[in-house]
Amino acid sequence: MTIPRIVGAGLIVIGVGVGIGRIGGQAMEAIARQPEAYGKIQTAMLIVAALIEGIGFAALFATAEPA
Amino acid sequence: MHYPNMAKILFLLVLMTSLTGFGKEVNAEIAEEGKDIKSEIDAYIQHHLKDAHDFTLFSYTDGEGTKKHVGFPLPVILWDEGLHLFSSSKFHHGETVAQSGDKYYKLYHSKIYRTDAQGAINYDENHHPTNVKPIDFSMTKSVLMIIFTGLLMFWLFRSLARSYNKNDGIATGAGRFFEPVILYIRDDIARSNIGEKRYEKYMPFLLTIFFFIWFLNMFGLTPFGVNVTGNIAITTALALLTFLITNFTGTKDYWKHLFDPLGDSMPWYGKLPLYVILIPIELLGLFIKPFSLLIRLYANMQAGHIVIMSLIGLMFIFKNWIGSPLSFGLAFAISLIEILVALLQAYIFTMLSALYFGFASEEHEHAEAH
Amino acid sequence: MEQLLEEFSLGLFFWQTLLFLLLLFLLWKYAWKPILGAVNDREEGIKNALAAAEDAKKEMQNVTADSENLLKEARAEREAMLRDARDIKEKMLADAKGQAKAEGDKMIKQAKAAIESEKKAAVADIKSHVANLSVDIAEKVLKEQLDNKERQLKIIDDFLDDVTLK
Numbered sequence: 039m040t041i042p043r044i045v046g047a048g049l050i051v052i053g054v055g056v057g058i059g060r061i062g063g064q065a066m067e068a069i070a071r072q073p074e075a076y077g078k079i080q081t082a083m084l085i086v087a088a089l090i091e092g093i094g095f096a097a098l099f100a101t102a103e104p105a
Numbered sequence: 106m107h108y109p110n111m112a113k114i115l116f117l118l119v120l121m122t123s124l125t126g127f128g129k130e131v132n133a134e135i136a137e138e139g140k141d142i143k144s145e146i147d148a149y150i151q152h153h154l155k156d157a158h159d160f161t162l163f164s165y166t167d168g169e170g171t172k173k174h175v176g177f178p179l180p181v182i183l184w185d186e187g188l189h190l191f192s193s194s195k196f197h198h199g200e201t202v203a204q205s206g207d208k209y210y211k212l213y214h215s216k217i218y219r220t221d222a223q224g225a226i227n228y229d230e231n232h233h234p235t236n237v238k239p240i241d242f243s244m245t246k247s248v249l250m251i252i253f254t255g256l257l258m259f260w261l262f263r264s265l266a267r268s269y270n271k272n273d274g275i276a277t278g279a280g281r282f283f284e285p286v287i288l289y290i291r292d293d294i295a296r297s298n299i300g301e302k303r304y305e306k307y308m309p310f311l312l313t314i315f316f317f318i319w320f321l322n323m324f325g326l327t328p329f330g331v332n333v334t335g336n337i338a339i340t341t342a343l344a345l346l347t348f349l350i351t352n353f354t355g356t357k358d359y360w361k362h363l364f365d366p367l368g369d370s371m372p373w374y375g376k377l378p379l380y381v382i383l384i385p386i387e388l389l390g391l392f393i394k395p396f397s398l399l400i401r402l403y404a405n406m407q408a409g410h411i412v413i414m415s416l417i418g419l420m421f422i423f424k425n426w427i428g429s430p431l432s433f434g435l436a437f438a439i440s441l442i443e444i445l446v447a448l449l450q451a452y453i454f455t456m457l458s459a460l461y462f463g464f465a466s467e468e469h470e471h472a473e474a475h
Numbered sequence: 476m477e478q479l480l481e482e483f484s485l486g487l488f489f490w491q492t493l494l495f496l497l498l499l500f501l502l503w504k505y506a507w508k509p510i511l512g513a514v515n516d517r518e519e520g521i522k523n524a525l526a527a528a529e530d531a532k533k534e535m536q537n538v539t540a541d542s543e544n545l546l547k548e549a550r551a552e553r554e555a556m557l558r559d560a561r562d563i564k565e566k567m568l569a570d571a572k573g574q575a576k577a578e579g580d581k582m583i584k585q586a587k588a589a590i591e592s593e594k595k596a597a598v599a600d601i602k603s604h605v606a607n608l609s610v611d612i613a614e615k616v617l618k619e620q621l622d623n624k625e626r627q628l629k630i631i632d633d634f635l636d637d638v639t640l641k
Binding site: 155156182216239241242243244245248251254255258259262263265266267270274275284287288291299303308309310312313317336337338339341342343345346411 | 479482483484485486487488489490491492494495496497498499501502503506507508509510511513514515516520540
Binding site for chain 2: 081088093096100
């Protein structure tokens, strides 16, 4: 594995981590503010997290070294 | 190419399920083996992640230095200018060439290649084999596990269904555990994401896919070393079904939203330049959704297996009183987390499938909300 | 990406799709349908039982209300009857009193009348008696012809002593 690939993978993980972390954190705050909207917030959180995760995985595979 | 030290690692996998007696022997053997243990562990992990043409429970090296495999062979079904059917015992775990009719085949990194009688494999500059790959419909280890899981699920849920009749509408036995799960999927996944009116027709698929993924994920954590849901072909098949169901049950509103996302909010000459960008994005999203489903499940299960086995492998690399117990503890902790992940991934796959079905079957009353 | 494509096994994909669809079909027919049906039936049953209990409760309330009404009516009736009885009693008493008084008055009047007539008869009697007496006295006085004044007076006194009003 070449250095740029490793750095790229690291950057992807940082980006996805920050993104999903923010989604989770904001969702927690939203639930704390409106506990009755728990279900809706959770669903929305999962959708967005899933989309980011999907893009992150796609990018990770793009940086992966061909076997 | 070989099955390097499979015994030791599988023994350790067994050890994790409490057979502590084997530990010392294994360590003693490994101490003699020498220093290329890292590459052997790496090769073993790589091998484990792949599907196999035989079911090996464990293997070991006997006193004379020959490898012994305990397990059973599985049928190999190939289509290579005609049907070839033979037992995988002919490969001798990749050590020999199998002859079927007038053709010769050899296992290389768990894939079957057509070779000459000597089993020569040619490589290109990237060390990829250039031999012809026959179309492989073999009953591999994964296929066997799928059949086993299918039978288990059928038996479990059939008996649950029967227990309702026998016991006046109340579940008995294991059904008491599974009934709340079924109700959770119905109420909190299907009903809340698809809607009260339309959720019923999706229920069988959601229930089947949830328990199928969950059970196979859990089997992946057993020491038998099956990695079914961490296989890209399996997750592709599952996600493809979700994709097909989503689009075949899509309502008029769903398609209208896809090709006319702005609706009547703008005159056609205003929409035209936007649609040059918007419609490709919408279409791309259509395929990204199932793609992220298949990649997520695959990557999570694959990663879980790699982490656990790497930590187990670390025990052999450290081989001292501090490192080995430490990595054992870590492996144990990660195993516990993997049990959670096994459930979580099944839940997320089901949940997102339900969500996509919900989008697709939505009637017009919510279409304006986007 | 290349690695993924390399790893993709068409045979496994084929078997997975086939077996999964088979499993889906079998479970659909033999497990999910009866399970969801049974669970639905049970939920319907619970809902119906609750509704029935609610109905029964309402019925019960109706019955209680009815019986309460009956009780109230009965009580009112009893009261009315009591009042009537009291009225009748009072009326009877008043009537009796009136009659008694009238009777008494009548009797008193009769008695008075009788007394009056008796009195009249007595007076007439006395009158005749007095007249006779006077005549007798006068006769005696005249007969005696006493010179003595004291004697005269004594005679009168004696005479008068003899007279007793009968």
